[in-house]
Amino acid sequence: MLLSELKNGTSAVVCEVEDAHGADAIARRLRELGFVNGEPVRVVARGPLGGDPLLVQIGYTRFALRKSEAARVRLITGDAA
């Protein structure tokens, strides 16, 4: 499952961030911000129009990510945290 598909208010654990293309700066930045294997994430809120962007809690920080950005984050499926 992808982070962009995660329901509002639910938590999950990051598996990895996938590059959308070679040398994907956005994927690199997401990894730097803490979207790495084993890290719990939660979708806190969604934008009022089309549910975009997503407000994601990771660690002690909240980031607004567009759907296309959140779609780079693959989650560990099955037993969510």
Place this chain on the structure above:
Amino acid sequence: MNAAVGSLRIALVGNPNCGKTALFNRLTGSHQKVANYAGVTVERKEGRFIAPSGRVLQLLDLPGAYSLDAASPDEAITRDICAGRYPGEVVPDLIVCVADATNLRLHLRFVLELKALGRPMVLALNMMDAARKRGICIDVCALEQALGIAVVETIAVQRGGAAALIEHLDAMVPVAITPGATGPAGTDLHAQVRALLAAAVTMPRATSAIDDTIDRIVLNRAGGLAILAIVMFLIFQAVFSWATPLQDAIGAGIAALGTQVGSLLESMPSLHSLVTDGVFAGLGTVLQFLPQILILFLFILMLEESGYLPRAAFLLDRVMFAAGLTGRSFIPLLSSFACAIPGIMATRSIADPRDRLTTILVAPLMTCSARLPVYTLLIAAFIPRRTVLGVFNLQGIVLFTLYFAGVASALAVAYVIKRLRSDKSEHALIMELPSYRLPNPRDIAIGVWDRAKIFLRRVGGIILALTVLLWFLSSFPAPPAGAILPPIDYSFAGHIGTWMAHVFAPIGFNWQICIALVPGLAAREVAVSSLATVYAMSAAGNAGTMQLGATIATQWSLATALSLLAWYVFAPQCMSTLAVIRRETNSWRNVWIAAGYLFGLAYLASLLTYQIARALT
């Protein structure tokens, strides 16, 4: 203590939202200098203070960065200065890395990355007050040991909150540190951060309960946009109701001063005219913008400091993105309804250069307050006071249409820019929503003062120079003896106006309008008084405007009036806006692009309006 006497160059580094600028303000107070880094439009803030021992500490406040693997021009500057390879900048003796004590998981990663540079470094754990309030316990000794660098607690927003840091800097001799064990950025750093947190930090809960509650309300899917609309409405009410009396007072004061000074120069008519019609009239125009700009910046800074600004960007990102902008463009564009100058200056909060440029290019399309005198004059003179469909006022509908045309065309232009540009790569939103905090009056005051200085010094100088140039064009050559027409007819501006009339005939402008457009380049509302002058009316205040309305109502066709309204929706009749685009983008090319497309759209819109209106009437 002898070793500590030499002055110390310190670079303040940290993640965005770590309270770095507040700490910089706390340390340096008013002793700071705001400029740009050479060749780029990234703000460079430098300051100094003298420690108790007499040691001079020079601080450079580097742009906030999440990583040394730079993703924006700001981050690249931080990277290069920290690494000591930014041309023209002295290598700092010491890096003071600022980290938010409530957000250590994110901030410690950057600390580790900086540490890997091996330069002398101190960690300032900022916002310790908020951390204690939330029950976060940090074992500073354990952290110092694990990191191998000195760690000092600070509370930047509190008087004396930096005392421990000052004491430390006063006594220290910078020594290079042992870089961390691991190499490049990535997962290894995250593992180290986890180990550090496990060893030194206890965190009762991941978020602040207050943040959760406020976010549930202001980011609510149903109510969030309504709250945003109310906040913006109140701000605009305040900007216009507070600024107007101040503007009137400044205008009257400058005019009185101009008359006083002018009376001393009565014997030299040409110098007299330069001083009163050129310098003082120009100065009045410049300074009258100031109250609006300052009040607007006061609110923008309060929204920014409180943490609400990124929330507004979050709520609106979807709409703005569809048009080729970003959620962050919202506040600059909204500010442009008061005046495009603070709007364009506010685009500094957009880190992405491409998004920033698009925002700057469309900002002049927002209906600024200087268009209102022109709109009200023409609407009052040509649009009948009639009720439409029982409730709507026809004049009000026309005014609303003009505002709406501005917004719609801005979105359309942004969309066209998006389609035309060669760089079609995806640019990230990835925006941190920081914790809410009460704005600190001192930081707000310093921020507003910085903006005021930039406006007065840079923009003021250019506006003044252009006003004097326009005065020259309108005054020379002097009319011949026995001239019957107003003097402006014989001047360069008059010749230009007559020549322009050929170009503007297809859109219905007569030569009087064309002449008024020339000095009207200084500021939009100047066109009204210029028209009054051209029509040989006494242009003193409202009486002149009223008579002007009656005159043009009889002399112009409806098509001409509508055409002029359409012209003012688009035309960049404002040198100050172009000057600030030059300053904020550091490029004349962007000024030509902005002026070119705006004049082009203005001509096209006026042509359509005039020809259609003429066919129908």
